[in-house]
Amino acid sequence: MATTKHTIVALVEDKPGVLNRMASLFRRRGFNIESIAVGHSEIPNFSRMTIVVGGPSAMVEQVRKQLDKLVPTAKVSDITGDEMVARELALIKVKANSTTRSEIMQIVDIFRANIVDVAVDSLTVEATGDEDKIDSLLSLLRSFGIKEISRTGRIALTRGSLSPLEVEPESPRTRSKSKKTTRELPEGS
Amino acid sequence: MKMTGAQIILDGLVKEGVDVIFGILGGAILPLYDTMPQFPQLRHILVRHEQGAAHAADGYARVTGKVGVCMATSGPGATNLVTGIANAYLDSAPIVAITGQVPRSLIGTDGFQEADITGITLPITKHNYLVRDTGSLARIIKEAFYLARTGRPGPVHIDVPRDVFQEQVEYHYPTKLDLPSYKPTLQGHPAQIKKAVKLINESKQPVIIAGHGVIISQAYDELRKLAETAQIPVVTTLLGISCFPESHVLSFGMLGMHGMAYANMAVNTSDLIIAIGMRFDDRATGKVSTFAPHARVIHIDIDPAEIGKNVRVDVPIVGDVKTVLSALNKQISSTEHVEWFEQLEDWRKEHPSTNIRESESVLPQYVVRQIYEATRGEATIITGVGQNQMWAAQHYWYDRPNTLISSGGLGTMGFGLPASVGVKVGRPDDTVWLIDGDGSFQMTIQELGTIAQERLSIKMAIMNNGYLGMVRQWQELFFDKRYVATPLSGPDYVKVGEAYGIPGARVNRKIDVIPGIEKAMEEPGPYLIDFAIEPEENVYPMVPSGASLGEMLEEPKKEEAIWPRRSTP
Numbered sequence: 093m094a095t096t097k098h099t100i101v102a103l104v105e106d107k108p109g110v111l112n113r114m115a116s117l118f119r120r121r122g123f124n125i126e127s128i129a130v131g132h133s134e135i136p137n138f139s140r141m142t143i144v145v146g147g148p149s150a151m152v153e154q155v156r157k158q159l160d161k162l163v164p165t166a167k168v169s170d171i172t173g174d175e176m177v178a179r180e181l182a183l184i185k186v187k188a189n190s191t192t193r194s195e196i197m198q199i200v201d202i203f204r205a206n207i208v209d210v211a212v213d214s215l216t217v218e219a220t221g222d223e224d225k226i227d228s229l230l231s232l233l234r235s236f237g238i239k240e241i242s243r244t245g246r247i248a249l250t251r252g253s254l255s256p257l258e259v260e261p262e263s264p265r266t267r268s269k270s271k272k273t274t275r276e277l278p279e280g281s
Numbered sequence: 282m283k284m285t286g287a288q289i290i291l292d293g294l295v296k297e298g299v300d301v302i303f304g305i306l307g308g309a310i311l312p313l314y315d316t317m318p319q320f321p322q323l324r325h326i327l328v329r330h331e332q333g334a335a336h337a338a339d340g341y342a343r344v345t346g347k348v349g350v351c352m353a354t355s356g357p358g359a360t361n362l363v364t365g366i367a368n369a370y371l372d373s374a375p376i377v378a379i380t381g382q383v384p385r386s387l388i389g390t391d392g393f394q395e396a397d398i399t400g401i402t403l404p405i406t407k408h409n410y411l412v413r414d415t416g417s418l419a420r421i422i423k424e425a426f427y428l429a430r431t432g433r434p435g436p437v438h439i440d441v442p443r444d445v446f447q448e449q450v451e452y453h454y455p456t457k458l459d460l461p462s463y464k465p466t467l468q469g470h471p472a473q474i475k476k477a478v479k480l481i482n483e484s485k486q487p488v489i490i491a492g493h494g495v496i497i498s499q500a501y502d503e504l505r506k507l508a509e510t511a512q513i514p515v516v517t518t519l520l521g522i523s524c525f526p527e528s529h530v531l532s533f534g535m536l537g538m539h540g541m542a543y544a545n546m547a548v549n550t551s552d553l554i555i556a557i558g559m560r561f562d563d564r565a566t567g568k569v570s571t572f573a574p575h576a577r578v579i580h581i582d583i584d585p586a587e588i589g590k591n592v593r594v595d596v597p598i599v600g601d602v603k604t605v606l607s608a609l610n611k612q613i614s615s616t617e618h619v620e621w622f623e624q625l626e627d628w629r630k631e632h633p634s635t636n637i638r639e640s641e642s643v644l645p646q647y648v649v650r651q652i653y654e655a656t657r658g659e660a661t662i663i664t665g666v667g668q669n670q671m672w673a674a675q676h677y678w679y680d681r682p683n684t685l686i687s688s689g690g691l692g693t694m695g696f697g698l699p700a701s702v703g704v705k706v707g708r709p710d711d712t713v714w715l716i717d718g719d720g721s722f723q724m725t726i727q728e729l730g731t732i733a734q735e736r737l738s739i740k741m742a743i744m745n746n747g748y749l750g751m752v753r754q755w756q757e758l759f760f761d762k763r764y765v766a767t768p769l770s771g772p773d774y775v776k777v778g779e780a781y782g783i784p785g786a787r788v789n790r791k792i793d794v795i796p797g798i799e800k801a802m803e804e805p806g807p808y809l810i811d812f813a814i815e816p817e818e819n820v821y822p823m824v825p826s827g828a829s830l831g832e833m834l835e836e837p838k839k840e841e842a843i844w845p846r847r848s849t850p
Contacts (some may be wrong), residue, residue, distance in 0.1 A: 109399075109411075116404050139614055163408040163428060166462040209713035 097126070098152045098172045099248055103133055103257045105164040114141070114165070117158050121243040123147045127180075127245025138166060140257075142247045169256035170247060178248040182226045183208070184217045187237035196236055203229045214239055222246075283408070284452040286415045286445040287316035290379065292617040293422030295322055296454050299350050301706055303328055303337040307354025308751045309394060312446035324617030326706065328736060329727035333699030335365020335436075338376040340703030343686050344661065346427045346499070348375040349703060355383055356394030359440070360401065364693060366436045367405040371690025372520060374498060375434035377425050378402075384444040385413065394844055401442045403799070407435035415448040423455050428466075432465030433584040434497060465583060469600035469608055476596045477555075477579045478560055478612040483555035486621045487513045490536060490565075493520035493689070494558015494582060501525070501682045503606035504557065510610065512618050513552075518559045519670075520689040523679035526666050530589045531637070533625065534634070537565040539671040542632035542822045545830040547625055551576045558582060558602040561591040562690065571829040573824075581605050617773040634822055634834060635675055643791050643815045645669070648798075649676035652714055652742060656796045661686065665697035665721025667751035669744040671718040671820040695724030698741070702728060705737045712802070719745040719771045726777065733781040734805050740801045741785075741809040743774055746816045754819045755826075758834070774811040785809030 101144040104110050118125055126144040130224065133140035145152065152170065188196055195217065200207055200217050203225065209216035219229050226243065250256050284292065290313060291783070300407050301324045306314040306388035309531045317325060328334045330351040338349030349369075353362050359380040383392040399411045410421050418441075448744040481487060495504050501524060508515050508531045515525045516536045525532055528534040536548055545567075548554065554576045559565065566572040569591055577595040580588055581602060587595040594702040598605050637646045649672050652660070658680050664687045667747040679685050686704055688696035722743050732739055744750075778785040788797045788810055801808040821836035 109403075112400075113403060120404065154586070154590055161584070161586050163460065163463050 094170070095146050095148055097131060097146050097248060098149070098170055099145060099178065100143045100145065100152075100159070100168060100170050100178070101248060101256060102143070102159060103135070103138050104141060105166070106132075106137050106139045107164055110139075110164045112161075113162050114143075114159055114243040117155050118145060119149070121151060121155060123151075123155070129245045129247045131247075142245070144246050159271060167257045171250050171256050175251040176257065177246045177251060178222050178246050179220050180223060180226060180246050181244045182219045182230075183242045184219065184230065184238060185240040186215050186217060187213060187239060188215045189213060192236050194250075196233065199207050199229070199232050205229065216236040282793070283449045285312075285316065285447055285449050286412075286441065287313045287420055287447070287835050288319065289418045289450075289452050289498060290422060290441070290446075291316055291320045291323060292452075293419060293454060293577060294350060295320060297422070297426040298347060300324060300352065301326060301341065302350045302352055303334040303341070303703065304352030305331055305334060305354070305358060306352070307358050307381065307394070309355035309383060309443045310352060310358070310441075310446075311354075311377075311445060313352070313381065313441070316413045316446075326702070326731065328699065328702070329683055329730045331361035331367050332483050332695070333725055333728045335362045335369065335376065335378060336699035337691075337703035337706070338378075339365060340370070340700030341707040342374050342376055342661065343702070343709040344567065344683065344704050347375075348426050349374070351376060352378070352379045354394065355398070355443075356382045356396045356614050358394075359398040360396055363405070364699065366438060367403055367804075368688055368696060369436040370407070372688065373434050373493060373734055374436070375429040376436045377429050378436060378438045380440050381446070382411070382440045382442040385442045386444070393806045395433045399438065402438045405436070407433075409440070411437040411440045411774065412442065414446045415450045416714045417443065418453060420455050420459070423761040424458060424460060427458055427460070428463065432463075445820070459804050466585070466599045467583070467601040469581070469603050469605035469671065471608075473596055473598045474605065474608050474612070476607060477598060480553055480577055480579060480596060481511055481513075481555065482614055482616065485618065486551050487553040487555060487651050488547050488551040488556045488576075489513050489515045489557060490518065490559055491515055491521045491557045492518040492559025493524075493688045494681050495521060497522035498583075498602035499682075499719065500558070500603035500606050504604055505529075506610050507606055507613060510615050511613050512616055512622070514537065514547055514622070515553065516540070516547060518562070518565045518689070519687060521559060522674055522685045523681065523683055527678040528680050533629070535674055538567070538824045538826070539675065539820050539822065540565075540824075541579060541634040541675070542833055542835055543625060543628040543826065545822070545833060546632070548573050548576075549829070549831045550624075554578045556580045558580075558604070560584075560587045563591070566592065567824045567830040567832075568826055571831070579729045588768065607790060609714065610615075616738040632822075634835070637676070638836075640815065641791065642815045643788060643794060643812055645672045645746075645812070645818055646676045647695075647791070648742060648744065648794055648814065649673055649716060649813050651794050651798050652716070653677045655795070655802055656712050657715065660714045660721075661704055661708055663687070663697050663701040663713065663715045665717035666692045667718050667719035667721060667749070668717055668746075668818075668820050669721065669750075670755065671751075672744065675717075675820075687846055694721040697721055698725045698728045701730070701739045701741075702731055702735070706735075708796060715739055715741045717741065717743050718750060719743055719747065720749040720769055722774070723769075729781045729783060733783055736806055739770050739804060739807050741807070743809070743811050744809050745771065745774070746814050746818065747771070748816060750818075751820070753817070757771070757817070757819070758823075759825065774809060778809040779793040783807045783809055785811065787811040787813065789813045
């Protein structure tokens with residue numbers, strides 16, 4: 093089966109062990125999680141996760157259902173095929189000296205990135221964008237010498253006013269889960 | 282009111298309707314056990330190995346429909362529960378396992394008898410908890426029982442540090458649950474039900490495959506109504522056996538690897554599969570890509586993750602089986618499928634699958650059939666795993682609902698003896714027979730001690746062929762008879778029983794089978810029979826692993842039919 097890259101978003105209760113439960117379902121099937129980003133969501137006590145994982149679509153769908161079944165998960169959606177805004181944040185520490193510093197700053201400007209720390213022999217660049225943009229920036233900076241990189245992995249929202257974690261689609265395939273979300277989530281959902 | 286953690290747990294159990302606990306104590310859980318005398322309504326049954334506690338709770342849960350409870354201490358006590366918990370998980374049995382843990386201050390230090398047991402049970406439980414705050418105990422107990430028994434039932438594990446048992450906190454048993462993300466779907470989607478009705482009404486060769494979900498949901502009447510109204514033959518999975526009376530004219534037995542030939546042929550030919558509370562396990566479907574090649578599939582299951590997992594589905598209906606079938610029955614029209622049934626009956630005649638050949642020796646099929654006769658088909662049967670399990674499934678006919686208790690998904694050898702403890706405790710008035718193999722029996726033989734101590738009237742039939750028989754059968758058929766590590770010696774089981782104070786007999790000759798079973802039935806307490814069966818007897822029919830249901834091996838034909846199928850009610 094062909095492996096494709098999937099972006100899965102999940103709304104989960106903010107409790108210890110939730111990440112472990114979710115990761116375990118990927119591990120069991122030998123999927124490598126490319127990135128996972130977790131943070132507070134719009135609902136109190138619920139976190140939003142964005143998971144990027146490669147795997148055969150049918151198996152990823154199976155994992156999505158299993159994730160959805162976990163007691164602390166409110167809703168899990170695979171938004172791979174949806175129109176979305178996807179971003180990640182990267183912090184890049186580049187070697188710099190008096191001769192290269194201005195050239196680096198020009199590149200940073202072109203990418204609408206920011207310099208957030210300056211030292212005698214390095215610059216730290218903060219960049220946001222999709223993976224392609226970060227990758228291009230990195231490839232340009234590499235010739236100066238990169239000391240450290242820290243990337244957050246992808247976070248994503250679908251375009252438009254609907255949320256994949258809230259809507260009640262017509263499709264019976266997703267009926268049970270969406271019902272769960274709309275009925276069960278506390279105020280604000 | 283202030284209560285200790287131990288009191289909170291036991292009071293919670295009482296409030297959840299628990300009356301029996303299976304377990305073994307130890308250092309970490311000692312404070313909980315020490316509190317038990319304050320709750321005399323809770324009966325504790327001491328098992329001999331923690332695996333037995335989990336299996337007993339599992340067996341108890343399956344026959345009572347209540348949540349079974351097992352307990353163990355930290356470390357090795359808890360890890361010994363693991364097989365039993367995994368078994369309950371794969372067979373959707375509602376149990377709550379409570380383990381002791383080292384005190385909170387020692388967690389993570391490799392303290393004496395410490396194991397990260399919640400880490401271990403995470404993938405084999407529906408949910409699990411490590412209690413860090415005594416104030417959360419009451420809520421956790423309530424949630425655990427609710428999670429275990431609702432939706433698709435399953436095991437829930439609660440790990441409780443020793444000092445939590447002893448700490449006093451303010452206690453109120455919660456009246457409400459706070460599980461914002463857990464809401465099983467019970468009602469089937471009306472549009473999907475409509476589609477299903479249309480397919481059923483149009484079908485010429487429909488087959489119902491009924492599974493364990495029918496039993497869990499107690500949808501016996503609804504299933505029967507659907508089958509009778511629309512005239513649809515019913516085949517069952519292993520764990521679906523006894524969800525539909527097997528002597529019913531519409532019953533076509535078990536399907537799958539050792540299913541009835543005619544059941545597999547029906548599925549193979551069918552134009553519509555109505556799968557109810559089953560999950561298309563590979564032992565039931567054979568090769569998935571050629572499963573029911575001509576059929577459209579309606580799949581009714583409470584677990585959305587089962588839909589489309591193994592087999593493509595045309596009409597998925599997520600919901601509780603009983604609720605969905607009731608809705609379906611309101612719209613189904615009465616039909617007949619005369620040609621289809623003529624075909625099915627021909628197959629049943631040509632491939633009887635349950636005939637027993639004449640033989641001088643003690644045939645296991647004959648033993649099972651005689652137990653059937655002696656109990657008039659009304660016993661509750663528990664099996665081990667392997668050939669004994671398949672013979673018990675094939676040659677006993679289950680008309681009473683929920684009377685076959687077996688380890689299906691995990692295939693846990695050693696399940697039978699401890700499970701029969703739970704079954705007998707749950708159904709004290711039933712005749713309870715364990716049909717086990719000598720291999721399976723030896724895996725949990727120590728539970729004879731539990732049976733003796735509790736004086737549980739369990740009748741035990743050991744199908745003793747001196748082999749790990751099912752594996753030997755595979756070696757014979759697919760590994761050129763290289764019997765590597767399958768010949769198996771055993772103790773003198775009658776003497777072992779005697780040592781525990783359990784009477785019994787060895788049966789070597791066919792003529793002693795019936796008197797032996799009768800003796801067992803007359804005995805008021807437990808009784809053990811060691812049947813010296815034909816050592817190299819095989820289970821037929823058989824669909825080789827990885828083959829299609831259409832590619833069955835049937836028993837080589839040299840027998841004559843001495844046990845014609847019973848007429849229908």
